[in-house]
Amino acid sequence: MTATPAPAVAYVTSREAPDMEAEVALAAFAGQGLAAERVVWDDPAAEWSRYDVAVVRSTWDYIGRRAEFLDWARRTAELTRLCNPVPVLERNTDKTYLRELAGAGVPVVPTAWVAPGGRLDGGTAPWPELVVKPTVSSGARDTVRTTDRAAAAAHAESLTAAGRTAMVQPYLPAVDGEGETSLVFLGGGFSHAVRRGPMLSGPAGRFADEAREPDADQLAVAEQVLAAVPERSELLYARVDLVRDEDGAPLLIELELTEPRLFLQYDPQAPARLAAAVRALAG
Numbered sequence: 669m670t671a672t673p674a675p676a677v678a679y680v681t682s683r684e685a686p687d688m689e690a691e692v693a694l695a696a697f698a699g700q701g702l703a704a705e706r707v708v709w710d711d712p713a714a715e716w717s718r719y720d721v722a723v724v725r726s727t728w729d730y731i732g733r734r735a736e737f738l739d740w741a742r743r744t745a746e747l748t749r750l751c752n753p754v755p756v757l758e759r760n761t762d763k764t765y766l767r768e769l770a771g772a773g774v775p776v777v778p779t780a781w782v783a784p785g786g787r788l789d790g791g792t793a794p795w796p797e798l799v800v801k802p803t804v805s806s807g808a809r810d811t812v813r814t815t816d817r818a819a820a821a822a823h824a825e826s827l828t829a830a831g832r833t834a835m836v837q838p839y840l841p842a843v844d845g846e847g848e849t850s851l852v853f854l855g856g857g858f859s860h861a862v863r864r865g866p867m868l869s870g871p872a873g874r875f876a877d878e879a880r881e882p883d884a885d886q887l888a889v890a891e892q893v894l895a896a897v898p899e900r901s902e903l904l905y906a907r908v909d910l911v912r913d914e915d916g917a918p919l920l921i922e923l924e925l926t927e928p929r930l931f932l933q934y935d936p937q938a939p940a941r942l943a944a945a946v947r948a949l950a951g
Contacts, residue, residue: 675950677704678714678722678748685726689932693725696939700947709740717747720950723904724752727927734761734804749949751904752925756897760925763803763835769920772896775889776920777911782834788824795838800824802832806927813839840919842912848921851882851890852930852938853906855945858887860935864909879934886910889918897925904945905930 677697681687690706697704707714709727716722722744730737738758745754752760759765770776780793781803788800798820801811812823824834848864861882882890890908894900907924932938 674701674703675720675947676718677702677946677950678707678716678719679704680709680722680724681706681726682710682729683708685728687726689930690726692932692939693942696943697946699940700943702943702947702950704946709737716744719748721749721751721946723946724750724757724927728806730761730927731804731806731809737761751946751949753899753902756899756903756925760923761804762833763805763922764833765923766835766920769893769896769923774893774896774920775917777837777840777913780836782824782828782836784828784831784833786828788821788834788836793820793836793838797839799837799839800827800834802827803835804832837921840911840913842914846912849880849882849886849910849918850931851886851908851910853890853894853903853908854930854938854941855948856901856903858890859938859941860931861886862931862934877931877934879931883918886918889920893920893923897923904949905942 679690679694681690694704727737738761741750741754741757744750764781766776766779767781780788782788782792797813797815799811799813800820800823805811810827812820814820820836824836827834843866846863847866849861850864851861852859861880862877863880864877889910893908894906897903903925905928907928907930908920909922909924910918911921913919930938930942932942
């Protein structure tokens, strides 16, 4: 009697990604009977048709090559099941998706958008402290926090001069106090949450990431955010990043559906939840 081969899974990464979650994820995949391995997304020798599922994870070098990355995703999705699906990657790799979510009634951090040819002025972003960044970015790359309007306008101009769209948001004091709360969803359900330290503060404002129980209003907003995603039922993972406004209400700062850190080490059951969700997709 011939044994059924283990479902093959590609853990999709990049050549130089310092992916601290890969080992724990791959071990959990093996525990679910999955034959999983790291595969670099732009490796010309990769045979994507060999895999039952390709899980997009640490593809962080796509930032300067978004069109190339999305072309790869479309081709790969014709050969295997890609998670998250292509329409999600197309939309989520440009932070203008926040404008769509705000239009759908999701409470989003106030944002001004400066397209190439536009300019930032006082009426566009009437906040005392500003964060200026490109809409295609990760982490704090090409991001400036400043109270100097001239510096903010100059940074926005440098981004738009390079053909990039800039986004301008107020820097909310809660980031330095409560911090951001990242709610992680795996296989469609809430898994765990992490309190994240600020990335743009000086040493006095920094604190370590830590596991936390989200408040009821944060869970409610996270569910509202995901309900606005047309492909909600197809999401393998999602990370909803929230911060409180000056009145204490949670606002969406970012919805991570492409290559987020999932903070698997902060919940002992999280790796198994991710692996079980992948196993269900692999059949």
